Amino acid sequence: xxVLIVGATSITLKAAGPVLMGGRSAAWLQRLGRRxxxxxxxxxxxxxxxxxxxxxxxxxxVGGLAAALLAVWxxxxxxxxxxxxxxxxxxxxxxx
Amino acid sequence: xxxxPSEIWAGAAAVSPFLIPIAVAAMLFGSLxxxxxxxxLAVVVMSATxxxxxxxxxxxxxxxxxxxxxxxAVASALLNARYVAxxxxxxxxxxxxxxxxxxxxxxxxxxxxxxxxxGDGQFSRGRLIGAGLALYSTHVAATGVGVIAxxxxxxxxxxxxxxxxxxxxxxxxxxxxxxxxxYLAAGVGALTALVLIPLSPPGVPLxxxxxxxxLPWKSQ
Numbered sequence: 433x434x435v436l437i438v439g440a441t442s443i444t445l446k447a448a449g450p451v452l453m454g455g456r457s458a459a460w461l462q463r464l465g466r467r468x469x470x471x472x473x474x475x476x477x478x479x480x481x482x483x484x485x486x487x488x489x490x491x492x493x494v495g496g497l498a499a500a501l502l503a504v505w506x507x508x509x510x511x512x513x514x515x516x517x518x519x520x521x522x523x524x525x526x527x528x
Numbered sequence: 529x530x531x532x533p534s535e536i537w538a539g540a541a542a543v544s545p546f547l548i549p550i551a552v553a554a555m556l557f558g559s560l561x562x563x564x565x566x567x568x569l570a571v572v573v574m575s576a577t578x579x580x581x582x583x584x585x586x587x588x589x590x591x592x593x594x595x596x597x598x599x600x601a602v603a604s605a606l607l608n609a610r611y612v613a614x615x616x617x618x619x620x621x622x623x624x625x626x627x628x629x630x631x632x633x634x635x636x637x638x639x640x641x642x643x644x645x646x647g648d649g650q651f652s653r654g655r656l657i658g659a660g661l662a663l664y665s666t667h668v669a670a671t672g673v674g675v676i677a678x679x680x681x682x683x684x685x686x687x688x689x690x691x692x693x694x695x696x697x698x699x700x701x702x703x704x705x706x707x708x709x710x711y712l713a714a715g716v717g718a719l720t721a722l723v724l725i726p727l728s729p730p731g732v733p734l735x736x737x738x739x740x741x742x743l744p745w746k747s748q
Binding site for chain 1: 717
């Protein structure tokens with residue numbers, strides 16, 4: 433059910449631009465397009481590393497976030513970033 | 529000229545360097561989605577209907593945290609909202625028929641959109657079709673492979689799923705951080721999510737962060 437709803441909204445949103453707007457754009461839509469992705473990805477980094485059951489939890493995931501940030505900052509390729517985040521999280525989780 | 533076979537092949541050829549990373553991401557999505565508790569068929573159906581990697585990872589992230597159906601759907605819809613904006617300039621390159629427009633608009637993801645772009649605000653229909661179809665078939669097939677791998681591994685610990693998602697979102701954010709506007713958007717989004725985590729059920733902090741993109745501040 434979740435899958436169908438997510439799929440249907442995705443199809444609708446992708447089609448909405450060309451079909452409804454007919455090629456006419458709007459400044460606020462362009463601005464939204466530029467801002468939505470950074471805001472969401474940053475928020476997803478926060479929620480997937482810090483969220484618990486209605487509380488902020490500091491656990492091994494924060495180490496994974498730090499490792500991912502460091503690896504990205506050092507321009508590591510995506511495999512290295514993934515490995516750095518996963519291995520750091522796993523090690524910290526075992527030490528706990 | 530529009531949609532000619534040579535343009536379609538040119539689009540598929542131009543997108544080929546992206547197919548390996550797309551396949552790896554889709555395999556990762558398949559196995560993480562299974563680990564997050566989705567049934568295998570649903571995972572493949574999601575790749576076939578949503579065809580937007582980041583929204584799919586967001587959906588399993590919220591779902592894995594125990595978010596409600598509504599929160600999951602709204603969070604991923606908001607992440608896909610940017611397609612309304614980026615697909616508008618495609619309109620002149622699409623056929624006149626409405627349902628063909630709907631169909632071809634689905635082939636637009638970041639990579640195919642970029643390859644279809646000819647400069648000066650012009651897009652090539654053929655290149656969009658070629659690149660889009662190559663990406664789509666890779667995405668769906670590799671999701672299937674990932675689901676099988678996830679089923680075989682079976683018990684991927686939840687911390688590994690979290691760590692992989694954290695790494696993915698970090699990699700997705702990084703190239704977007706270019707000028708002041710994107711840094712501010714990211715900072716406000718992260719802070720909003722942080723404040724909302726203790727105050728609301730899973731998924732809602734993301735929705736709150738997405739809504740900050742609607743705030744009417746000036747970028748300069």
